[in-house]
Amino acid sequence: MRPPPPEWLIQHGLSRMNVDAVHTEECWTAAASGRCRPATRQQAIEALRRQVPACVHCRPDTALGILD
Numbered sequence: 442m443r444p445p446p447p448e449w450l451i452q453h454g455l456s457r458m459n460v461d462a463v464h465t466e467e468c469w470t471a472a473a474s475g476r477c478r479p480a481t482r483q484q485a486i487e488a489l490r491r492q493v494p495a496c497v498h499c500r501p502d503t504a505l506g507i508l509d
């Protein structure tokens with residue numbers, strides 16, 4: 442059994458300590474950044490709760506159902 446592909450991506454900044462944005466897996470800006478790591482749904486939600494910006498192109502906050 443192969444693991445399912447990640448549904449979420451977390452984009453890191455130039456420093457690994459920085460987190461720049463949360464994306465859904467099909468976001469082209471995430472692919473273009475080259476700095477994204479796969480994340481679980483839980484990790485994506487947690488990042489957004491920690492004020493990590495949701496990408497304005499793929500709207501992971503909407504996909505996760507946690508719009509304010």
Ligand SMILES: [Zn+2]
Nearest residue numbers: 464468496499
């Ligand atoms: Zn995105």
